[in-house]
Amino acid sequence: MPVARPDSGETRVIAHLDLDCFYVQVEQRKRPELRGKPVAVVQFNPWKGGGLIAVSYEARKCGVLRCMRGDDAKKMCPDIELVQVPTAHGHANVNYYRDAGTEVVEVLSRGGICERASIDEVYLDITEAAAARLIKGLPSLGTLSEEARKTHILGLEEDGENAMTAGEWLCQSNVPRCDALLACGALIVAELRAAVLAETQFTCSAGIGHNKMLAKLTSSMHKPAQQTLIPSSYVPTLLATIPLKKIGHLGGKLGKSLTEDLGVKTPGDLIQFSKLKLQELYGVNTGNWLWDVARGKNGDEVKAKVLPKSISCGKTFAGRTALTNMTSVMYWLGEMCDELQEKLDIDLEVHNRKAKLLVFHAAVQLRGGNPQPGKKFPSKSCPIRYGKEKILADARILFERGLRDFCPVNKSLSPVKGSSNSKCEWAVTALSIGAGGISTIPTGVNSITSFFAAPPRSPEANLSASSPVSPTMCRMPSSDDLEGMAGFLSDGVTKDEECGTLISCSSGERPSCRNLFHSDDDANPDFDVKCTPSFGCIGSPVRQKSSLELSRDHEIPRGCIANPCSSLDGALIQCSPVEDHLSVHCRVETDSHTCAVVSIDSHPVDISLGMKYEATLNPCALGIETEEKASGVVHSHLARSSSKPLAENVNPPSSAGGHGSLVAKATSSPKLKDLWQRNVLKRPSGSWEYRQDEIDEEVLAELPAEIQKELLDSMKRNRAVRPVKRSNIGR
DNA sequence: CATTGTGTAAAT
DNA sequence: TATTTACAC
Numbered sequence: 001m002p003v004a005r006p007d008s009g010e011t012r013v014i015a016h017l018d019l020d021c022f023y024v025q026v027e028q029r030k031r032p033e034l035r036g037k038p039v040a041v042v043q044f045n046p047w048k049g050g051g052l053i054a055v056s057y058e059a060r061k062c063g064v065l066r067c068m069r070g071d072d073a074k075k076m077c078p079d080i081e082l083v084q085v086p087t088a089h090g091h092a093n094v095n096y097y098r099d100a101g102t103e104v105v106e107v108l109s110r111g112g113i114c115e116r117a118s119i120d121e122v123y124l125d126i127t128e129a130a131a132a133r134l135i136k137g138l139p140s141l142g143t144l145s146e147e148a149r150k151t152h153i154l155g156l157e158e159d160g161e162n163a164m165t166a167g168e169w170l171c172q173s174n175v176p177r178c179d180a181l182l183a184c185g186a187l188i189v190a191e192l193r194a195a196v197l198a199e200t201q202f203t204c205s206a207g208i209g210h211n212k213m214l215a216k217l218t219s220s221m222h223k224p225a226q227q228t229l230i231p232s233s234y235v236p237t238l239l240a241t242i243p244l245k246k247i248g249h250l251g252g253k254l255g256k257s258l259t260e261d262l263g264v265k266t267p268g269d270l271i272q273f274s275k276l277k278l279q280e281l282y283g284v285n286t287g288n289w290l291w292d293v294a295r296g297k298n299g300d301e302v303k304a305k306v307l308p309k310s311i312s313c314g315k316t317f318a319g320r321t322a323l324t325n326m327t328s329v330m331y332w333l334g335e336m337c338d339e340l341q342e343k344l345d346i347d348l349e350v351h352n353r354k355a356k357l358l359v360f361h362a363a364v365q366l367r368g369g370n371p372q373p374g375k376k377f378p379s380k381s382c383p384i385r386y387g388k389e390k391i392l393a394d395a396r397i398l399f400e401r402g403l404r405d406f407c408p409v410n411k412s413l414s415p416v417k418g419s420s421n422s423k424c425e426w427a428v429t430a431l432s433i434g435a436g437g438i439s440t441i442p443t444g445v446n447s448i449t450s451f452f453a454a455p456p457r458s459p460e461a462n463l464s465a466s467s468p469v470s471p472t473m474c475r476m477p478s479s480d481d482l483e484g485m486a487g488f489l490s491d492g493v494t495k496d497e498e499c500g501t502l503i504s505c506s507s508g509e510r511p512s513c514r515n516l517f518h519s520d521d522d523a524n525p526d527f528d529v530k531c532t533p534s535f536g537c538i539g540s541p542v543r544q545k546s547s548l549e550l551s552r553d554h555e556i557p558r559g560c561i562a563n564p565c566s567s568l569d570g571a572l573i574q575c576s577p578v579e580d581h582l583s584v585h586c587r588v589e590t591d592s593h594t595c596a597v598v599s600i601d602s603h604p605v606d607i608s609l610g611m612k613y614e615a616t617l618n619p620c621a622l623g624i625e626t627e628e629k630a631s632g633v634v635h636s637h638l639a640r641s642s643s644k645p646l647a648e649n650v651n652p653p654s655s656a657g658g659h660g661s662l663v664a665k666a667t668s669s670p671k672l673k674d675l676w677q678r679n680v681l682k683r684p685s686g687s688w689e690y691r692q693d694e695i696d697e698e699v700l701a702e703l704p705a706e707i708q709k710e711l712l713d714s715m716k717r718n719r720a721v722r723p724v725k726r727s728n729i730g731r
Numbered sequence: 732c733a734t735t736g737t738g739t740a741a742a743t
Numbered sequence: 744t745a746t747t748t749a750c751a752c
Contacts, residue, residue, distance in 0.1 A: 002740095003740085003741070018752095043734085043735055044735090045733085045734095045735075047732090048733080051733085051735060053735075053736090053752090066734090066752090069734095085735090091735085091736080092735065092736065093736090094736070094737075098737095117739090117751090117752095118737085118738070118739090118751070118752055119738085119752075120752075121752075248750085249749085249750065250750095251750070251751070252749060252751085253749070253750090254749085254750090283742090285741080308737085308738065308739090309738080309739075310737090310738065311738090312736085312737060312738075313736080314735080314736055315735085315736080316734090316735060316736085318733045319732030319733060320732065321732090321733095322732090357745095359745095376747085378746070378747085379745085380745090380746085381744095381745065381746080429732095430735095432736085434737090434738090
């Protein structure tokens with residue numbers, strides 16, 4: 001929603017530039033024979049000749065409009081040339097146009113602060129350049145470029161008594177400084193537009209005014225390939241004249257409400273309302289912003305931003321093309337994940353940036369109609385893990401999570417697999433995945449941090465990755481514990497390369513381990529890093545992705561979330577409570593066959609005593625072929641944790657919002673016990689050994705004496721323990 | 732059956 | 744923080 005910023009008055013010179021029917025121009029540059037003809041660019045879609053997304057001015061003369069279907073355009077204008085948008089991964093891909101837009105941005109950014117507002121629009125703050133030009137003196141009629149002379153000056157009397165040409169207006173002396181600045185701005189914009197044409201062959205239209213709102217409003221007033229300037233004296237007239245919806249952000253519901261509820265037809269009509277009244281009606285932010293709109297004020301800054309902050313792909317599946325089974329959803333998700341990863345690879349290579357968040361969205365219809373009309377399929381997000389398989393796996397999980405939330409009947413996974421009476425039949429009409437939180441990756445002194453920055457865990461294995469557990473909850477593994485720890489929590493993330501050796505662990509309020517890393521890279525010599533505990537014994541290989549977490553933000557050591565009463569040996573399973581829409585992850589204990597339930601869903605958690613749950617057993621963790629179900633009853637709460645002290649959180653959670661983690665104890669089903677005994681307890685466990693010589697003596701010698709001692713001590717201690725048994729869990 | 736695919740920002 | 748909503752091209 002719009003938010004009012006402090007207004008800068010009439011001190012700035014802002015330009016908005018808009019490429020004329022841009023996709024058409026891009027196609028015409030590629031195929032010059034299309035120039036001067038009625039042309040439209042259509043998006044791949046076999047239905048009725050596809051949807052038009054750009055229309056040349058020649059075709060507009062026949063009445064062809066954007067958002068028509070190709071077939072209709074052809075009827076209206078038989079000569080029209082329809083050009084298809086390139087496709088990749090089975091759907092329209094606009095990268096080609098985005099890259100063409102980048103060429104333009106490269107030219108324009110020479111002119112001032114440059115904000116890329118969309119694929120074909122740019123804002124420029126050219127205040128500095130305009131002021132510099134003004135110091136050199138006002139322009140003279142003789143030196144005005146043709147393009148500058150053609151500037152449309154709003155409100156200028158071009159005939160009659162006060163007749164004046166645009167050129168004359170631009171060269172006036174004895175005018176307020178703000179007008180002179182705008183005039184200089186017009187010269188600069190004319191030059192920039194000429195440069196864009198010369199260097200890219202593209203024409204654009206531009207608006208020049210004292211703020212973004214005015215520049216944007218003005219740029220579309222004379223198209224194509226022309227520029228318009230709005231002097232501040234003309235602002236009230238303009239605002240009283242144009243339809244309200246021409247103002248940015250008033251083209252939708254807010255504008256409609258203003259018109260229908262308050263009878264506001266033009267931005268100027270807003271001036272009758274007090275600031276207080278507008279605040280009452282639409283909230284403080286929007287109210288203030290509207291008050292400014294009425295006066296042609298806008299403090300919005302032109303941000304120096306040329307690169308997108310998020311990258312996404314999506315596709316719709318309208319009508320009978322809707323996806324109704326997991327196989328087709330996975331097919332398309334696969335395509336989209338490949339594409340997303342490609343885009344991320346390019347962004348990493350070209351701009352040295354990485355994303356932080358994976359966002360999933362879908363539009364889904366339920367068979368018998370949506371029982372709660374208006375309820376939409378929920379968006380889901382999780383930390384992003386690079387690699388197309390990982391993105392796909394995570395996207396799948398997010399989809400399944402969304403389905404569980406969305407489907408009224410069956411809250412377990414894979415609705416198509418369920419028995420017929422619990423089947424939830426759905427149809428996916430749109431899928432999209434995106435990567436957000438994109439930022440430049442640290443370099444230089446931060447390379448160590450970035451090299452070892454803990455990659456996010458999959459949402460499945462994501463034991464409280466996003467829900468902080470107070471450190472007091474965590475128990476450092478003792479050497480006895482470590483035996484069982486090897487497999488625990490390693491599910492799904494065990495294939496990473498070894499990157500070091502664990503040399504010490506310490507416990508305490510903020511437990512940490514030191515890992516010793518071997519590196520062949522001269523830029524990253526061996527060093528030790530303080531990190532949260534990983535699992536494994538002293539001297540055991542450290543696998544970066546599965547076990548190394550840099551200690552930051554008081555993050556809990558993920559390898560050893562455990563309630564204090566349970567042994568550490570166990571396996572991850574998934575739970576999906578029957579009488580609640582939440583999912584939980586469980587860890588199974590070997591001795592009492594109870595379940596330590598650690599909730600991870602981001603909803604307010606409300607697991608009550610006696611609540612039944614259903615568990616989908618992780619086949620990988622239990623060493624079984626296919627997914628199995630088990631069920632049980634929660635019989636005690638151990639703690640609810642958050643950043644608050646543990647003592648405050650021992651009671652069962654109520655309706656508390658926000659996020660937290662819940663540790664509960666639940667009785668597991670006989671089936672689960674059985675599976676556990678057969679497949680985990682009695683499974684022949686693999687083993688590995690470490691030898692002292694696996695630790696590089698040279699490296700050891702270079703370590704601080706204190707660490708050397710620790711390491712040697714621990715090796716002594718462990719000598720008796722070898723070989724260390726290592727469960728197969730999670731491999 | 733049918734405005735697609737992207738992207739931003741604020742509100743909740 | 745995660746998700747939803749609104750808007751734009």
